[in-house]
Amino acid sequence: WCKPLKSVFVTFPGDVIKNMTNKELAEQYLKRFGYLNVMQKTGLQPAVSASKALKRMQRQMGLEETGRLDETTIDAMKQPRCGVVDVRN
């Protein structure tokens, strides 16, 4: 029987991408690509809930619109992509 490896994660010097939780990753992604903090007439404010922002992102990416941070959505957020925002404010 194989003994499961006990993985230890380390911080590599010079690594630009830090270990972050899925929630942190999602928040960063939704902000970076314009799904959160939509510009309103009254100024910059979180005009949409996280769930609605997720739904919008899921629609843009052709995923099932669950409004939840499911595995498919996290996987999509980890894919290499263009840096141009999806939602322009």
Place this chain on the structure above:
Amino acid sequence: YQTFDGDLKWNNKDVTYRILNYSPDMESSLIDDAFARAFKVWSEVTPLTFTRLYDGTADIMISFGKANHGDPYPFDGKDGLLAHAYPPGEGMQGDAHFDDDEFWTLGTGPAVKTRYGNSDGAMCHFPYTFDGKTYTTCTTEGRTDDLPWCSTTADYDNDKKFGFCPSELLYTIGGNSNGAECVFPFVFLGETYNGCTTEGRSDGYRWCATTNNFDQDKQFGFCPSRDTAVIGGNSEGEPCHFPFTFLENTYTSCTSEGRSDGKLWCGTTASYDKDQKWGFCADRGYSLFLVAAHEFGHALGLDHSNIQDALMYPMYKYVETFSLHEDDVEGIQYLYGPNPDTKPPKPTTTPSPPGPTPETEPTEEPTRKPTIPTTPHPVDPSADACQMEMFDAITEIQGKLHFFKDGQYWKMTGKDHKGLKGPYPMADMWPALPAVIDTTFEDHLTKKIYFFSGTRFWVYTGQNVLGPRTIEKLGLPSTLSRVEGAVQRGKGKVLLFSGENYWRLDVKAQIIDKGYPRYTDLVFGGVPTDAHDVFLYKGHTYFCRGRFYWRMNSRRQVDRVGYVKYDVMKCP
């Protein structure tokens, strides 16, 4: 497809570009070629031409950079963000930036073009055999001068075809030494260096002196990456050192241990634990051609598409045989029109069996007689449009604005309310329609008039009518109770609005385009999401709620909010 707000585009058909610098990952001629092919993707379907400039300011300035590279949008190391580009315009607008922490290839692993040897600059052939042994990278085996080489056919032993691989011992890139090779050791700020270094630079690029004393001669160049080099980390350009130790375990190949993202890495010295020197192992890399074609789409005025197979979809996907998706073609031709020199491609799909095409597939026969009797609705000839609080639908037909309300309609023939003619009974002109319609539009190409009421629609060509048909036939969801607005967009496309969503109808194909619905407020920011009517008039999109309208210009800015009665109809 999406265009940028205001349909930003180049006004000149001859667009210029300039390559400001090169990635060390690929030979410069391969990079030149990848960019040229990426431009060709777009020039084949539009009247645009692309001319390369070697100095001065070009419309599209192309550069490679890492992390903070001089604009407000830093890159993020290997993977993640690959590149970005700006929509057409002056200054930085139109420019394209590529993240040089990526491994740039042709999409399938190191793309190694040789120099010298006897293969006329052919690409390395991996794997190849030399002296009975198989090689998957360039090697220095068989040489005493340490120059890496490869076979350009599968079997060096038989074919004897070879060339030299990128190496700082062979040439440098950029700098001021005209491509001369590095000289080792060299002196920089009093220190002696035996290899390429990133010292003295903040951008992470490896360089070397091309004489033995930089302090004195100031001659330098950037080092090309060897195909065996690691990417990123803190040892860019160094080869993996096998075996190496990590957390006291010994590794003889790249590993993902220690990382939560599963990426393969290696130590570049015998002990990571002691030296902490590491980098990512070379992988398939990203196709510079595919990424550049996408970015140039932005530089020409296309925003992201949500069609997964479209080039303008935001995520990277490698495809071996690339062809532009029809969504991309429609998008770029919406901005610039088709290439007059290109014949339409032959259909690649299996021809449909003979039979009705979507355009000629009515569920009901064309008839001059109404299929559904119009609900009788008395028309009061004295009814004044200016007394109406709101209308069921407003649209422009044959250049005249029409106002529909409860089985009657008015048309505006002049500039103000004095030019309002009517009311006319709808049953006289369009007898098949019910009294109350939700929206209507005239197809600019065919002059057919579409009417929507509840879940049904009718199409009038003169006095001939098709319908009613259910809106589901157009690909709209069965849950949709009505279509509230319609806006013609480009040739043969119409946006249909309902609730907080809109869809794009391909009028010719009679089907909703892929990638819809979309949220109205994402594209049409600042208008009410509960508009009961949306229509196009003199290039402006009007969103109506009650007595009020929100007018949006072609740059998708709300430039006026007012009363339908006073501002549009000019009622006293």
